[in-house]
Amino acid sequence: MxxxxxxxxVLFLFFGxxxxxxxxxxxxxxxxxxxxxx
Amino acid sequence: xxxxxxxxxxxxxxxxxxxxxxxxxxxxxxLKGICAPLFNCYACPLATISCPIGTLQHFMxxxxxxxxxxxxLGLIGxxxxxxxxxxxxxxxxxxxxxxxxxxxxxRFPSYLGYLKYVALVLLAIIVPFLTHEHWFSKLCPWGALxxxxxxxxxxxxxxxxxxxxxxxxxxxxLLGGSYYLKLGILAGFLGLMLFFKRPFCFLxxxxxxxxxxxxxxxxxxxxxxxxACTKCNKCLRNCPAGLxxxxxxxxxxxxxxxxCTKCDKVKLYSIFGKQPMTRDKKSEADF
Numbered sequence: 080m081x082x083x084x085x086x087x088x089v090l091f092l093f094f095g096x097x098x099x100x101x102x103x104x105x106x107x108x109x110x111x112x113x114x115x116x117x
Numbered sequence: 118x119x120x121x122x123x124x125x126x127x128x129x130x131x132x133x134x135x136x137x138x139x140x141x142x143x144x145x146x147x148l149k150g151i152c153a154p155l156f157n158c159y160a161c162p163l164a165t166i167s168c169p170i171g172t173l174q175h176f177m178x179x180x181x182x183x184x185x186x187x188x189x190l191g192l193i194g195x196x197x198x199x200x201x202x203x204x205x206x207x208x209x210x211x212x213x214x215x216x217x218x219x220x221x222x223x224r225f226p227s228y229l230g231y232l233k234y235v236a237l238v239l240l241a242i243i244v245p246f247l248t249h250e251h252w253f254s255k256l257c258p259w260g261a262l263x264x265x266x267x268x269x270x271x272x273x274x275x276x277x278x279x280x281x282x283x284x285x286x287x288x289x290x291l292l293g294g295s296y297y298l299k300l301g302i303l304a305g306f307l308g309l310m311l312f313f314k315r316p317f318c319f320l321x322x323x324x325x326x327x328x329x330x331x332x333x334x335x336x337x338x339x340x341x342x343x344x345a346c347t348k349c350n351k352c353l354r355n356c357p358a359g360l361x362x363x364x365x366x367x368x369x370x371x372x373x374x375x376x377c378t379k380c381d382k383v384k385l386y387s388i389f390g391k392q393p394m395t396r397d398k399k400s401e402a403d404f
Contacts, residue, residue, distance in 0.1 A: 093191075096188070097184050098188025098192060106185035106186070107147075107151075108147075108150060109176065109179070113149065114175070114279030114280050115279065115280060117280070117292065117296065
């Protein structure tokens with residue numbers, strides 16, 4: 080059980096770091112310029 | 118009933134740009150930088166936020182790694198798995214309503230559930246990367262219903278799409294073969310919806326494919342009391358995805374709507390809390 084909790088926390092930190100890194104790289108503005116497809 | 122309220126909110130909130138009625142131009146402001154964790158077309162006339170799969174294709178088409186999207190979807194998936202599919206996805210809501218049409222419902226063989234990974238990898242990642250075009254969006258049945266059909270019927274000039282050229286021509290003049298192809302795909306899925314529950318979620322949803330990777334390792338999971346379960350199929354009757362929950366409570370096809378927890382042998386539990394029932398042995402072994 081402890082192992083599962085530790086793995087979950089590590090994964091949370093991992094994805095949290097990737098999210099923060101993406102935001103600092105300006106991904107937010109790239110997303111807004113998607114353009115739309117019909 | 119509670120789930121219906123969330124589904125209605127999931128439909129209305131991302132589609133509340135009513136100013137489009139006056140301007141006839143799609144919203145492309147900063148809110149479109151936000152991806153909702155649900156399937157909602159960027160090109161819908163009323164859309165205020167982005168579709169995660171449209172964003173993924175956009176990043177692939179411009180050959181950039183979508184860090185923001187990976188982190189964001191990873192955090193949501195890790196917390197709740199596919200719960201967004203069952204509770205707030207507008208296309209899921211639409212399919213739930215279609216399932217109310219009284220016809221005999223069949224079940225897909227479980228291996229067909231892996232097709233959604235093909236849709237994700239091929240149509241949302243590899244092909245957009247190679248062709249620099251949003252191929253899943255060109256074929257998306259929900260995009261057809263939410264965006265292509267309304268814009269095609271409305272037919273304004275220059276509604277603000279970057280992908281449409283010449284920009285000042287009426288939309289209907291610019292719609293090509295892929296428009297009619299996606300209408301055909303929509304018709305196919307509408308037909309499937311008469312005989313299967315949530316066929317798009319089961320077979321083709323790339324967002325569901327991403328979230329499904331987390332169903333077995335998310336913080337909250339489903340567990341079945343395997344000793345008390347009599348396999349009466351109450352869970353199957355309640356399940357909007359047509360699953361026998363006791364066979365695999367955290368299956369990749371489970372949308373975490375929690376309808377199965379109406380049976381007291383099925384419980385939602387958190388890995389941090391006390392686990393009330395016999396745990397899902399398959400998931401435990403895999404984790």
